[in-house]
Amino acid sequence: MNITSYLALAAILFSIGLYGVITKRNAVMVLFSIELMLNAVNINLVAFAKYGIFPSISGQVFSLFSIAIAAAEAAVGIAILIALYRNKGTVEADKYNSMKG
Amino acid sequence: MQSMSDMDWGIMAPEWVIAIACALLIVVDLFLKNTASRRWIGFLSLLAVGMAGGWVITQFRHKSAMILDGAYILAPYTLIWKIILLTGAALVLLVSLGQEKKEYEPHEGEYYYLLLTAVLGGMIVVSTADLIGLYTGLELLSLSSYILVGIQKKKNRSNEAAWKYVVLGGVSSAFILYGMSFLYGLTGTTHVGEIQKQLSQVGSSYEAYVYLSFFLMMVGFGFKLASAPFHTWAPDVYQGAPTPITSFLAIVSKSVTFALVLIVYMAYAGPYGEFQEDMIILFMIMATLSMIIGNTVALRQTNVKRMMAYSSIAHAGYVLVAVATGNQILIPIVFFYLFVYLFMTIGVFAVIALVAEQEKSEDLKAFAGLYHRSPLLALSMSVFLLSLAGIPVTAGFFGKFYIIMGALELNHIWLIAVMIVTTIISYYYYFAVIRQMYFRRPASSDPVRVSWPMKVAIGISLIATMGIGIMPQFVLETLQSLLR
Numbered sequence: 001m002n003i004t005s006y007l008a009l010a011a012i013l014f015s016i017g018l019y020g021v022i023t024k025r026n027a028v029m030v031l032f033s034i035e036l037m038l039n040a041v042n043i044n045l046v047a048f049a050k051y052g053i054f055p056s057i058s059g060q061v062f063s064l065f066s067i068a069i070a071a072a073e074a075a076v077g078i079a080i081l082i083a084l085y086r087n088k089g090t091v092e093a094d095k096y097n098s099m100k101g
Numbered sequence: 102m103q104s105m106s107d108m109d110w111g112i113m114a115p116e117w118v119i120a121i122a123c124a125l126l127i128v129v130d131l132f133l134k135n136t137a138s139r140r141w142i143g144f145l146s147l148l149a150v151g152m153a154g155g156w157v158i159t160q161f162r163h164k165s166a167m168i169l170d171g172a173y174i175l176a177p178y179t180l181i182w183k184i185i186l187l188t189g190a191a192l193v194l195l196v197s198l199g200q201e202k203k204e205y206e207p208h209e210g211e212y213y214y215l216l217l218t219a220v221l222g223g224m225i226v227v228s229t230a231d232l233i234g235l236y237t238g239l240e241l242l243s244l245s246s247y248i249l250v251g252i253q254k255k256k257n258r259s260n261e262a263a264w265k266y267v268v269l270g271g272v273s274s275a276f277i278l279y280g281m282s283f284l285y286g287l288t289g290t291t292h293v294g295e296i297q298k299q300l301s302q303v304g305s306s307y308e309a310y311v312y313l314s315f316f317l318m319m320v321g322f323g324f325k326l327a328s329a330p331f332h333t334w335a336p337d338v339y340q341g342a343p344t345p346i347t348s349f350l351a352i353v354s355k356s357v358t359f360a361l362v363l364i365v366y367m368a369y370a371g372p373y374g375e376f377q378e379d380m381i382i383l384f385m386i387m388a389t390l391s392m393i394i395g396n397t398v399a400l401r402q403t404n405v406k407r408m409m410a411y412s413s414i415a416h417a418g419y420v421l422v423a424v425a426t427g428n429q430i431l432i433p434i435v436f437f438y439l440f441v442y443l444f445m446t447i448g449v450f451a452v453i454a455l456v457a458e459q460e461k462s463e464d465l466k467a468f469a470g471l472y473h474r475s476p477l478l479a480l481s482m483s484v485f486l487l488s489l490a491g492i493p494v495t496a497g498f499f500g501k502f503y504i505i506m507g508a509l510e511l512n513h514i515w516l517i518a519v520m521i522v523t524t525i526i527s528y529y530y531y532f533a534v535i536r537q538m539y540f541r542r543p544a545s546s547d548p549v550r551v552s553w554p555m556k557v558a559i560g561i562s563l564i565a566t567m568g569i570g571i572m573p574q575f576v577l578e579t580l581q582s583l584l585r
Binding site for chain 1: 232233236237240244247248251254255256257258260261262263264265267268271272274275278279281282283285286287288289290291299303307336337340341407
């Protein structure tokens, strides 16, 4: 397999994630999209670790770290969303607009 | 390759102090009765931060060293960063302890140890030279601050601010990580020093990827620094967060991101030519936009915390001017500016916290007639604001002056022009607060109550701001001699 196909897959996933964060109105979908962006990076790291110019194990180690951190980030994100839902009663992200200036 | 037990773990002592204190406080908080006061957890956190700071100071005598295969570095510059972070954290803790009615009452315990984990993350970032360490430290800082911003669970604004912060923070982390993955892919290593060596060899044949990795990381850093055009989250988050946390974001998070920018800069600073010029142009664009947008939009803010958010965007721009020049000589000036910024910002936010608590309003009008109610408080607020504005012969003025002189040597005339013009614009909104304090009638005549930790925090900030204003050359020379 050629490395460019892995990189292309990662780039497409990253772009889909970014598009989702910008356009989705449902707050849960926004969190999913962030997750998608982080996982795209993991594909990149693992592909480089195996087929890169200088293959080495540290890419796989890096991806393990990033998976763990992404999980923590999702947990914090969901917790904040639940608190927000309790106060506002909605998960529509564009209703979260009480501050202006 | 050293074995784990041969390593000199002692050089990590400041981090160990914070980590152990944090773990202990979590357990203590768990076993404490729900009704028990958790105020002393704050004092213990303060003690831990103080001990770590003391240890860092003794380490200046230690010669430079590294452990964990160069992933953890002890060098003068890492120590200076840590002093900035720990001083900031200590003052934020004092301000938090000084608030009479806590905005986050049932979660007071977690508030303090989350501050500790946040500082720990920052300390890891500044003392590592490995992409994995940088990312992990940055995320430890970010995740802790997401929770801290949203710690007032019942308050709508706090929740909303936390939501915006977690989404934008997550996106920026993804951008930074994506950029790092390309950097790793090009060089096969995660160590910044080796990346630099490898890049100077293979960089020119994969130029597109080098640029891509740098652009991706700059977008992420732009978000974290709240520099324009990636600043849109900052006003909302600064307004919604508890006031001490707002100052924490403005000082500690921002300093850590500057450290990160400088470390990543090193990776690209190989003998590999034109790329650096393009990098500098990118920084210059960000600096210019931040100064212009920050200072002009601040003009029409009526909420003081929001105004300070725009002011902090502008200040990120000033520091970016020094970073943009990409010159090692300017590093002591960056440190100088961040020190000055630390003290004056903490001071301003401490006064804002006091006034907002008393008046139940963060509006500019809450400051009306403060001079007639508490002259000393109004006077110290004026010193901080004048210093932030950069009126001649204040600490803030010398910070800007050194940056301008540094940029002048490297012939960035445009940047200097923008900096001077926007600084003059900024006088207007800083003076708006001063005008309220001296020339408006107070709604009530009773003085603002100031608790003793607040007095200590404001006092330290005041002495430091005035002290640096009186002998800036001494401070700068000390920084330069430490870095040599």
